[in-house]
Amino acid sequence: MGMERRGEQSISLSMSRIAEMTTSAVTNRGKVVKSSETERKERMDTSNLMEQILSSDNLNRAYLQVVRNKGAEGVDGMKYTELKEHLAKNGETIKEQLRMRKYKPQPVRRVEIPKPDGGVRNLGVPTVTDRFIQQAIAQVLTPIYEEQFHDHSYGFRPNRCAQQAILTALDIMNDGNDWIVDIDLEKFFDTVNHDKLMTLIGRTIKDGDVISIVRKYLVSGIMIDDEYEDSIVGTPQGGNLSPLLANIMLNELDKEMEKRGLNFVRYADDCIIMVGSEMSANRVMRNISRFIEEKLGLKVNMTKSKVDRPSGLKYLGFGFYFDSRAHQFKAKPHAKLVAKFKKRMKELTCRSWGVSNSCKVEKLNQLIRGWINYFKIGSMKTLCKELDSRIRYRLRMCIWKQWKTPQNREKNLVKLGIDRNTARRVAYTGKRIAYVCNKGAVNVAISNKRLASFGLITMLDYYTERCVTC
16 A cells, blocks of 8 residues: 555655656657567566556656647647646546546547648647547557557557558568559548457456556547537547557458468558459459458548559558569659649748748758658659759749849859859840740859758759668
8 A cells, every 4th residue: 555655645746847858768769669578478478558558757758759749739729738737636636547447538529621632631639638648558568569550550659650551562562462452442431430449458458557548549539610529439549549550440351461462561551462363363462352341340442442553552651653674663753742842832832931042941951851761762863863963953942032133143143153144144044934034144143052051951962862762
């Protein structure tokens, strides 16, 4: 009894000082540190998980992660910056409610995010308190389920990413499996069957307190325009716990595909299966679709699901092509993602955008870094050259417009090394900005080297330094 009290006092201290303990021993973002065999066995004992969830170290890590993620407020309007004060006042009450199964999660706030191809994606924004609790639960459950998940599952898992999924898919394709079964699950997060999911969780988790709170989060409801709606099915996309629950459900699909001897890659609900012939692909499409709908209670979108060759596939933003010289399939940014990049780049280099050119360069650099860091495993030297040229051209137009008057343009051209006669002729060509900035004098004056001196990143150089395929 005394030991329990001392433990509670320790947790209480942690709760009151939770924001100050930013230097506590925290695992790196997304990492799960391998423990000793003894610690592993203790962790695998799932009959007393609630105390692990409510431990001071786990709660501190959960708090830091929630604050790091920031995020919008939920139905109660509380901001993540207010979480420290809230936990200092109510932390002990929340913990006692969780132990006694009396804690009641608040409904999630429905937010609609437009999809690039039309339609909307429904996100559920929990309150910051519920995000904190969900994060604490996820941190304890994740190591348990990591030992069960398949090696070819890459979504929402520690130390795994989309690029690894693409590289694995390429290895399978280049092993002679060049027919693709692309299965699209219709509104997966909105259609998860609660009873099936809880049955799967109950096979591993034996702590009734944890099972109870997970079930409560599944049925906590949704607020849509100040109107409450029951959540009969689904796990809200946007909750800290939802990705883990999704993987628990879809791990059953992974096990079924492994049992059938299929080569597959899955990233969350995006799954592709690779086989050696069109006949096999069609058979797999029928059988796996039947399993998904009958055994898992999910819906396959047959209009988007298809059997195709790698060249017709778009997976995780990547397209695929056969390199005849290397005699193998390779990945590259998909045409739709290239178009999206060009659109965003055009917005950032709009001449009417009333910000400084240095600000435009900063935003462009952020776009370039993000793009290259994601697609660095793809082949895109030629594409980078093309995009570099387009970016520089549009920046030259921005600078030319900024110079405003013919007199100022002439003066700046001369200052940058253009002879006066040429500078005058170019400066007084009128409003044909696109025409002028595509000509020699402006290109020489506002050279690639000069643009680089402004801090502009060269896409080709940045890619060459980081690419995996060169």
